[in-house]
Ligand SMILES: Cc1ncc(C[n+]2csc(CCOP(=O)(O)OP(=O)(O)O)c2C)c(N)n1
Ligand code: SF4
């Protein structure tokens with residue numbers, strides 16, 4: 001037996017652990033959630049871990065209470081996170097709108113499971129990709145990051161907190177049963193990149209400003225400085241309810257502009273392009289695993305093909321996609337739904353052939369299925 | 376006469392007049408709240424009025440305190456988060472009777488937790504803002520826009536509901552009570568959850584449809600079995616304080632720090648290898664897979680395992696797909712395993728797709744029941760009864776995986792032995808490894 005000191009230091013963890021570590025390293029001090037497979041692991045770990053950094057974790061009486069507590073805590077100065085699966089996202093719906101309207105930083109983890117309603121609790125799917133985009137009234141922009149591995153589950157959670165603070169808005173981490181619960185070997189270094197950016201804060205004055213439209217006002221916190229207000233109703237800069245058309249328009253345009261005008265700070269893709277390829281595989285989340293493996297195998301067989309993994313699902317990284325589609329005729333989009341993101345690709349790729357590889361039976365899309373679609 | 380005079384803040388009200396209808400009870404209730412805040416001489420920045428939805432929900436705009444105007448029925452949840460994150464704040468919830476319906480579960484939970492907030496219910500027995508519809512507190516027979524022939528539902532006793540569920544301070548009264556400001560102040564000073572059910576008149580709707588008046592209000596309360604007055608008062612541990620006290624000891628301890636796995640062995644595996652163990656829930660299938668993965672990592676390999684099992688974790692199938700590889704590989708499903716171990720009838724039920732894909736290069740290990748499997752793969756039957764000692768059901772997974780490793784040899788068995796010996800249940804696991812190796816040795 002010889003000690004191999006050259007060997008990298010590895011551990012064996014799942015995406016749940018990576019998300020919890022990412023949150024705490026990012027400075028999360030408040031968590032509230034309601035048990036639901038496959039997201040319960042995050043709740044249980046948070047209940048155990050967050051008190052160690054002096055934070056608070058609580059099991060709410062339901063999902064509405066959980067996200068409500070997060071919003072309250074965030075306004076008292078905490079960096080907050082909640083985690084659930086499809087049925088719980090349904091109950092978050094109205095409160096997601098409140099977070100958007102009140103400009104509250106909040107990280108929401110959606111660990112996807114299969115199907116409508118109760119569906120398949122221990123079964124993988126990617127059916128929430130449009131649901132969380134349009135999950136609340138009004139149709140305002142939302143930020144969604146989709147990790148495709150355990151190390152990304154860590155780093156994208158950290159990133160989600162950064163974006164939530166930067167733009168004062170809810171940010172989703174979209175994962176799924178397999179990514180959250182599959183154990184994998186990871187380099188220890190990959191999961192210990194402590195960040196934890198400070199929240200931009202101010203200590204007095206109006207809680208909001210939208211001049212210019214894309215500017216994000218630093219946050220106030222209750223108990224710090226003078227009194228200030230918060231409301232979920234259409235409001236002016238002081239959070240007083242208003243129907244003044246100029247004010248109402250300015251507020252709503254601000255909610256859009258602060259994200260749309262800064263897409264370059266949010267959009268993320270992982271590209272592996274071959275300039276000679278006329279076919280590209282576009283995937284995200286857990287399906288990116290099979291896509292990467294299929295592309296690697298096809299190349300060993302001499303097939304010329306490109307690969308792109310979308311990491312910020314929303315806003316859609318249109319510029320990067322269009323660049324990648326240059327010279328491409330066919331786009332293969334594997335996803336664990338019947339083409340929910342494929343339709344966005346079709347829109348962006350207008351004129352090119354878009355081939356879906358789809359599955360909604362609880363199995364993962366296989367390497368072979370993607371290879372076949374490329375060939 | 377002293378040289379310094381301390382003047383308490385003169386008012387917590389803004390200069391704006393209330394927006395309520397003439398005769399509406401909401402205004403007087405807010406005046407009493409203002410008096411209570413003056414009496415307690417609080418810093419307006421340290422007071423957060425959390426308002427619900429409805430006419431009652433307009434209240435916060437008329438105070439100079441901090442405020443959170445949220446969604447219908449959920450005010451208690453925001454108040455809970457605000458208080459939990461900063462227990463120094465004085466958090467007052469103002470909700471209508473509407474909020475006690477749609478958000479009833481939050482009230483009960485807040486009472487049970489005894490979170491240190493004060494809830495004032497402006498209870499006008501109907502939904503004012505939306506046009507006089509019936510609410511949880513509308514009396515039986517009450518005429519509203521949604522009960523034109525009289526309400527058929529029993530009215531909710533808010534006070535009893537939170538009172539029997541642990542609330543620290545529960546009071547029922549009306550907007551006309553002369554000592555209401557004092558009650559508000561007492562409730563705010565009380566540690567734990569306080570609720571004041573304050574009946575008032577909705578002059579636009581309930582009063583008009585039911586000839587409901589101030590004179591009849593107290594009599595009506597009594598006739599419906601809802602006594603006015605201070606109904607519950609108890610000493611409790613306030614939740615935000617209690618939480619901090621309960622967790623004091625763990626503050627500062629390390630958070631899920633990485634536990635690096637030593638690499639002490641060298642693997643021979645030069646391409647990705649997949650193993651699938653198909654067994655029953657409760658059979659420690661996942662733990663067995665994990666040990667094999669840890670052995671691989673100890674040998675410098677990459678490993679990943681994808682587990683499948685029903686929600687009832689102790690019954691039905693349990694299937695673990697395991698990848699071992701010389702280099703990092705993306706997460707994928709196993710479609711054609713190099714090795715498949717079938718160790719129970721539940722596992723057999725899940726084995727078909729794997730068996731169908733397997734070829735002569737692949738290996739199936741099975742219990743004797745499935746000796747005549749239909750597959751192209753090489754089948755090795757292992758009879759657990761031929762083991763020296765009886766194999767416990769919970770060791771079957773590790774026994775068969777150890778046998779598979781002994782036959783295929785992707786990495787040194789000593790690495791598996793180290794992994795088995797390093798974790799919990801070390802003795803049982805080490806025995807299972809030796810049993811597996813012996814069965815094929
Ligand atoms: C989720 C949701 N459902 C319905 C409404 C519409 N709504 C506004 S006020 C209100 C009733 C409020 O009644 P109450 O709480 O008794 O307050 P009051 O107006 O009587 O003071 C309702 C149902 C809403 N705002 N949100
Ligand atoms: S509708 Fe009723 S509750 Fe609303 S302001 Fe008028 S009287 Fe008051």
Ligand SMILES: [Mg+2]
Pocket residue numbers: 429471472473497498499500501502503510
């Ligand atoms: Mg009412």
